[in-house]
Amino acid sequence: MSKHAFWQALIFTVIIFSLGLILGFFLESKQSDRIYSDLRESELNILDEQLRQKLISDSNLSCSISKESLFLFADKIYQEALILENLDGTGRLSNLNSIHRRYDLLRTLLFLEAGNLKSRCSDNFKIITYFYYYNSEDIGISSKQNYFSRQVYDLKIKYPEEIILIPLAIDTGLASVDLFLKSLYIESYPAIVIDDLYVVTDNLTLKELENLVFNNSSVYSP
Amino acid sequence: MINFVELIFYIYLFVALYMTSLLVFIWVPNHRKLFDYPVGKPVPVSVVIPCYNAEKTIGKAIESVLALNYPKELIEIIVVDDKSKDNSVRVIESYLSKYKNIKLIKHKVNCGGAAGTTNTGVKVAKYDYICVTDDDSAPEHDALIKMIGFLQNDNNVAAVTCAVMARGSSTLMQKLQMIEYSIISWNRRLLDFIDAVYVTPGPFALYRKSVLLDVGLFDVKNMTQDIEIVWRLRSMGYKARMCLAAKVYSETPLKFKNWWKQRVRWNIGGLQCLVKYKSFIFKNGMLGGFIIPFFSVSLFLGFFGLGLFIYLLFKRLIINFLVTKYSIYGGITLVRLQDLSLHPTVLNFFGVVMFIWGFIFVLIGLGIMDMRGRKETNTFNILSYLLVYLSIYPFIMVASLYKYMRGKYSW
Numbered sequence: 140m141s142k143h144a145f146w147q148a149l150i151f152t153v154i155i156f157s158l159g160l161i162l163g164f165f166l167e168s169k170q171s172d173r174i175y176s177d178l179r180e181s182e183l184n185i186l187d188e189q190l191r192q193k194l195i196s197d198s199n200l201s202c203s204i205s206k207e208s209l210f211l212f213a214d215k216i217y218q219e220a221l222i223l224e225n226l227d228g229t230g231r232l233s234n235l236n237s238i239h240r241r242y243d244l245l246r247t248l249l250f251l252e253a254g255n256l257k258s259r260c261s262d263n264f265k266i267i268t269y270f271y272y273y274n275s276e277d278i279g280i281s282s283k284q285n286y287f288s289r290q291v292y293d294l295k296i297k298y299p300e301e302i303i304l305i306p307l308a309i310d311t312g313l314a315s316v317d318l319f320l321k322s323l324y325i326e327s328y329p330a331i332v333i334d335d336l337y338v339v340t341d342n343l344t345l346k347e348l349e350n351l352v353f354n355n356s357s358v359y360s361p
Numbered sequence: 362m363i364n365f366v367e368l369i370f371y372i373y374l375f376v377a378l379y380m381t382s383l384l385v386f387i388w389v390p391n392h393r394k395l396f397d398y399p400v401g402k403p404v405p406v407s408v409v410i411p412c413y414n415a416e417k418t419i420g421k422a423i424e425s426v427l428a429l430n431y432p433k434e435l436i437e438i439i440v441v442d443d444k445s446k447d448n449s450v451r452v453i454e455s456y457l458s459k460y461k462n463i464k465l466i467k468h469k470v471n472c473g474g475a476a477g478t479t480n481t482g483v484k485v486a487k488y489d490y491i492c493v494t495d496d497d498s499a500p501e502h503d504a505l506i507k508m509i510g511f512l513q514n515d516n517n518v519a520a521v522t523c524a525v526m527a528r529g530s531s532t533l534m535q536k537l538q539m540i541e542y543s544i545i546s547w548n549r550r551l552l553d554f555i556d557a558v559y560v561t562p563g564p565f566a567l568y569r570k571s572v573l574l575d576v577g578l579f580d581v582k583n584m585t586q587d588i589e590i591v592w593r594l595r596s597m598g599y600k601a602r603m604c605l606a607a608k609v610y611s612e613t614p615l616k617f618k619n620w621w622k623q624r625v626r627w628n629i630g631g632l633q634c635l636v637k638y639k640s641f642i643f644k645n646g647m648l649g650g651f652i653i654p655f656f657s658v659s660l661f662l663g664f665f666g667l668g669l670f671i672y673l674l675f676k677r678l679i680i681n682f683l684v685t686k687y688s689i690y691g692g693i694t695l696v697r698l699q700d701l702s703l704h705p706t707v708l709n710f711f712g713v714v715m716f717i718w719g720f721i722f723v724l725i726g727l728g729i730m731d732m733r734g735r736k737e738t739n740t741f742n743i744l745s746y747l748l749v750y751l752s753i754y755p756f757i758m759v760a761s762l763y764k765y766m767r768g769k770y771s772w
Contacts, residue, residue, distance in 0.1 A: 144387045155378060156378065159707075282680045282684050285680065293693045293694055342691065346692060
C-alpha cells in the first residue's frame with residue numbers, strides 16, 4: 140500500500156504552490172517598484188509644474204512656454220496611466236489600487252492647473268476629462284467605458300496639440316475627486332466632460348464629439 | 362487583489378496539481394512493480410461474451426478467447442446474444458460446430474444492456490471463475506493466465522481488471538482515445554497500489570461467480586454495470602485489483618458523435634453510482650474515503666468550472682460585441698496595440714507550468730505503456746488530447762446530468 144502518498148502529495152503541492160505564489164509576489168513587487176519609481180518622478184514633475192506656474196504668474200513668463208510644459212506633463216501622465224492600466228490586469232497578488240489613487244490625485248491637480256492656465260492665458264486648448272468606474276462588473280458600463288476610452292484616445296491622437304486628456308476614476312474614494320464630481324453635477328457615468336462646460340454621457344460618433352469639442356455645440360450641455 | 366474568479370482558478374490548479382502529484386508519488390516508489398502479478402495456476406474458467414449486433418467483431422472476439430495461452434479443456438465459452446438484429450447469431454453458430462466448449466444462449470427478448478446479458482451467462486456458467494469480455498474486444502494471449510493469480514492469491518479479491526488499450530487509429534478521435542486509454546490504464550494500476558480500483562471495464566475482467574451471485578449479479582438498471590459492480594463489491598468488503606501486465610484491445614468509436622454518446626452513457630452510469638452509494642461517503646475504506654469523494658469532487662469541479670467558463674466567455678463576447686458595435690458606429694479605431702496586453706499574469710504562469718506538468722505526465726504514461734514513438738502519439742495528438750479532448754469532458758458531464766435528471770437514457 141502507498142497510502143502515505145496522500146500526505147506526501149499534499150505537502151508537495153502546498154510547497155510548489157507556495158513557491159509559485161512567492162515567485163508571483165516577487166515578480167509583481169518588481170513591477171510595482173517600477174511604477175512607484177515612475178510615480179515619484181511624476182510627483183516631482185507636478186511640484187515642478189506648480190513652482191513654474193508660480194514663477195510664470197510672478198514673473199509674467201509667456202503663456203506658450205507654460206502651455207508647452209503643461210502639455211508635456213499631461214501627455215506623460217496619460218501615457219503612464221495607460222501603462223498602469225495594462226499592468227493592472229496582471230496585478231493578481233499585489234494591490235495596485237493605492238497607485239491608482241495617487242495617479243488620480245495627480246490628475247486632479249493637473250485638471251486644476253490646466254484650468255488656471257486656460258483662464259489666465261485665455262488660451263483655446265481644450266480640457267477633456269473622462270470619468271469612469273475603476274471597479275465595474277456591469278457589462279453595459281464596461282463596454283461603454285471601453286468605447287469612451289477609445290474615443291477620447293482617438294481624439295487625442297488626432298489633436299495632440301489642442302487637447303489635454305485627463306482620465307479620472309470616480310470610485311477610488313478620494314475626497315478631493317468626490318468634491319470635484321459634486322461640482323460638475325453629472326448624473327451618470329461614464330462621462331466625458333469638455334472644458335467644464337459640456338457633459339457627454341451618450342454614445343456619440345467621433346465626428347459628433349469632435350464638433351462638440353471644437354464648435355462648442357450646446358446640444359449636450361449639462 | 363485576487364478576486365473571486367481568480368481564487369476559483371487557483372483552487373482548480375491546486376486540485377489538478379494535487380491529483381497528478383498523488384499519482385506521481387504512488388508511481389515513484391512502485392515503478393518497478395507496475396507490471397508485477399502473482400503467478401497463478403490454470404483452473405477452469407467460464408468466459409462470458411455478451412453480444413448485440415456484433416456480426417463484424419464477435420468472430421474475432423471468440424477467436425481471441427480461443428487463442429488464449431490457457432489449457433483449452435479448462436475454458437468454457439458462453440456467448441449470450443441479446444436478440445441481435447444482424448447476423449451475429451449466424452457467425453456465432455459457425456463456431457459452435459467447430460468447438461465443443463462454446464455455448465450460445467439466445468435471448469428471446471432484448472434485455473437492453475450488457476448487464477442483463479452478462480448475468481444470463483454468469484448464471485449458466487459451470488465454473489467459479491468467470492471472465493467477462495466484450496463482443497468487440499480481443500485480449501492478449503497471456504492476459505488470463507496473468508490475471509488469475511490475483512484471485513488465487515487473496516480470497517477477498519472478487520474482481521480483476523487489466524489494461525484496456527484502444528484498437529484502431531484510422532481517425533483523430535481514435536488516436537486521441539489511444540492516448541487516453543493508455544494513460545487511464547497506467548493511472549488505474551497506480552490506484553491499485555492504494556486499493557482504489559473503481560471499475561473493471563467490460564473488455565476483459567475476471568470475477569468469482571460465487572461472489573457475483575452473493576452480491577446480486579450486475580445491476581441491469583445501471584448504464585455502467587462494470588463500475589457499479591466494483592462499488593457494490595467494495596461496499597461489501599471485497600477488493601478489486603488491476604493487472605497492468607495483461608492487456609486487452611477494444612474497439613473505440615470512430616467518430617465524435619458515437620464517442621459523445623458512449624461518454625454520456627459512462628457519465629450517467631457514474632451519476633447513478635454516486636446516487637446509489639452516496640451513503641457510503643467517508644465510510645467503507647477506500648470506497649467512501651477516496652473513490653466516492655473523488656467522483657463527487659470531479660463532478661462538482663467539472664460543472665462549476667464549465668459554468669464559470671461559459672459566464673466569463675459570454676461576458677467577454679458581449680463586451681467585445683458592444684464595443685465593436687459602438688466603435689463602428691462612432692467611426693473610431695477598432696483594434697489598438699494597447700489592447701494586446703504583453704504582461705502575463707501570475708495566473709498565466711501557473712497555467713503554463715500546470716500545462717507543462719500535464720504534458721510531462723502524459724509522456725511518462727505513454728512511455729510506461731510502451732506507446733511513445735508511435736505516430737498515433739505524436740506531439741500534435743498529445744497537445745490535442747490535453748487542450749481539446751479533455752476540455753470536452755465538462756460538456757459531457759452537463760449533457761449526462763440533463764439526461765439523467767430527465768430519466769431518459771438507455772444503452
